[in-house]
Amino acid sequence: MKITVIGAGNVGATAALRIAEKQLAKEVVLIDIVEGIPQGKALDMYESGAVALFDTCVIGSNDYKDSADSDIILITAGLARKPGMTREDLLNKNAAIIRDVTIQVMKYSRNPIIIMVSNPLDVMTYVARKTSGLPKERVIGMAGVLDAARFRSFIAEALNVSMQDINAFVLGGHGDSMVPVVKYTNVAGIPLTELLPQDKIDAIVERTRNGGIEIVNLLKTGSAFYAPAASAVEMIEAIVKDRKRILPCTTALEGQYGIDNVYCGVPVKLGKNGVEQILEINLSPSELEALQKSAAEVKENCNSLAALLA
Structure with missing residues (x-):
């Protein structure tokens, strides 16, 4: 197994290290346009293997040729969100970056699975699929795993219980229109509605929607990277080990949930084949309406990139 990570910033470097430590690949390639950065970080990671006890080969490069024959490509490249900047503000600049990155990686890998982390995530996943020409099940966005992780962590904090006992789904686009599904959220099988009053649940849902910008505002000069990297690696592990995990991910919908021809969580x-099945769960009328509204926003943003992707 060979895994390439595009972008040696905080998300990419953290993800590369987690992949190496978990020994999910024989070789991890970290690629970035800035000379020396991926090489230095990769060497540092490789040297840590003597202490952390992993034998994964970690290589840093500025040349996409070194990504040749990758099984999985994790894309984290692009501009990070800054205070006062919405995900939509990043749209045109990051779309051009992701288009160019995808063109480069597809020159050297015939049939990889692409996992997208760059924002606005749902639209960038669409850009990678449109540019790569890969089957829809092999181009996947990370959003829902991260949003659900935030939802679960806030619930654990409110109830003073282990995060391991919390199951939750967050659907829709990765942004303000995301849809935390309270109906399917439970703690060790106990419905969340039996453990917290509605006002507390509403507050947690709202904090989940603003989870990314909360961190952006605290950091001031960057955005979240530990949780996004961990979420991407959870997806990679499910694919590498063929675990058949049920996870909320951004994928291409073709009629499911009344949504057609759009990427949505x-x-x-x-x-091992990427998205092997899309599960259609029963949503309340209000949840379904929110999901369709979120998908419509993603589709509108995708349509605005028609000239770029022509």
Whole structure:
């Protein structure tokens, strides 16, 4: 197994290290346009293997040729969000970056699975699919895993319980229109509605929607990277080990949930072939309406890139 990470910033470097430590690949390639940065970080990671006890080969490069024959490509490249900047503000600049990155990686890898982390995530996943020409099940966005992780962590904090006992889904686009599904959220099988009053649940849902910008505002000069990297690696592990995990991921919908020809976050089964099944769960009328509204916003943003992707 060979995994390439595009972008040696905080998200990419953290993800590369987690992949190496978990020994999910024989070789991890870290690629960035800035000379010396991926090489230095990769060497540092490789040297840490003597202490952390992993034998994964970690290589840093500025040349996409070194990504040749990758099984999985994790894309984290692009501009990070700054205070006062919405994900949509990043749209045109990052779309051009992701288009160019995808063109380069596809020169050297015939049939990889691409996992997208760059924002605005749902639209960038669409850009990678449109540019790569890969089957829809092999181009996947990370959003829902991260949003659900934030939702679960806030619930654990409110109830003073282990995060391991919390199951939750967050669907829709990765942004203000995301849809935390309270109906399917439970703590060790106990519905969340039996453990917290509605006003507390509403507050947690709202904090989840603003989870990314909360961190941006605190950091002031960057955005979240530990949780996004961990979320991407959870997806990679499901694929590498063919675990058939049920995770909320951004995938191409073709009629499911009344949504057609748009990338949107829904529960999927992840295995060695990427998205092996899209699960259609029963949503309340208000949840379904919110999901369709979120998808419509993503589609509108995708349509605005028609000239770039022509």
